Every structure is written in structure tokens, then in C-alpha cells.
Amino acid sequence: xTIILANRDINLxxxxxxxxxxxxxxxxxxxxxxxxxxxxxxxxNIIERETxxxxxxxxxxxxxxxxxxxxxxxxxxIVEGPIIGKKTITLEKIDxxxxxxxxxxxxxxxxxxxxxxxxxxKHILKGTEEALGRISKMATEQTPEKKIK
Numbered sequence: 149x150t151i152i153l154a155n156r157d158i159n160l161x162x163x164x165x166x167x168x169x170x171x172x173x174x175x176x177x178x179x180x181x182x183x184x185x186x187x188x189x190x191x192x193n194i195i196e197r198e199t200x201x202x203x204x205x206x207x208x209x210x211x212x213x214x215x216x217x218x219x220x221x222x223x224x225x226i227v228e229g230p231i232i233g234k235k236t237i238t239l240e241k242i243d244x245x246x247x248x249x250x251x252x253x254x255x256x257x258x259x260x261x262x263x264x265x266x267x268x269x270k271h272i273l274k275g276t277e278e279a280l281g282r283i284s285k286m287a288t289e290q291t292p293e294k295k296i297k
Contacts, residue, residue, distance in 0.1 A: 152253035156280040160287040162247040178279045206230045230261045
């Protein structure tokens, strides 16, 4: 398995940051490795979807669990596609106005992609850091007067 870790402090209260990242239908706005999203089923806090990723426009099947009750966590099980494994996004409260977002990938690559594991790992890390930057930018655009949909 390949482990990839990234995190970033965000100047936004944890509940408002959760409102941004838990709207997983907008993942493609932050995670540019996602070209399109097709939700297959939504049931409670579990979403089954297919995503088309940038890597050769390949399809991935994902099962997403949003956990707000015990912690601010999104588990994305990638069960089919060139990448198999899990991406976990968690939030940590720093203080009342700031939170930390953590991303942990635990994946392995299938087929020909396996040959390029080191390059793809670097690419996923860069894409994750850029996604965290876009999330941070969205957070800085939030003001008390604006509501997150």
C-alpha cells in the first residue's frame, strides 16, 4: 500500500469548514483529479458514486461515509478503478475560529499504473496540497454574512 499524508490549517470554524468539505458533490471544484461525479445511491450518510478521474479518464467506484456524530470525518473507499484503497479526510478544531484539515490516502495502484507508483504518488500529493489550497481559498471567502449552501 502507498500512504500519502497532507494537512493544512484553515482560518474558519470547524463547523463551517465541515459544511464546505462534506458537500462531496462539489469535490471536483477542489480535487481537480476528479473530472466528473455520478451518484448511484445516497442513503443516510453513505453515498455510492462513480467518478471519472484525470488519469486516462478512468472510472473509479467509490463508497463515501460522512461521519459527523463521532468526529468530522469523510471516508472514501475506492473499490474499483486504477486506484484501490481509501482516502480519509478529518478535521481537528484548533480554536473557535480555526481548524486543521488532514488527508490520508492508503492506496495501491492496479495494472500498468503500478509501474509508475512513485510518480503517481508525487502527483497525488501535489494534487492533494492544491486541493487543500482551494479549500482554504474558499474558506477565506466565507464571511459571517454569507451562508454556505
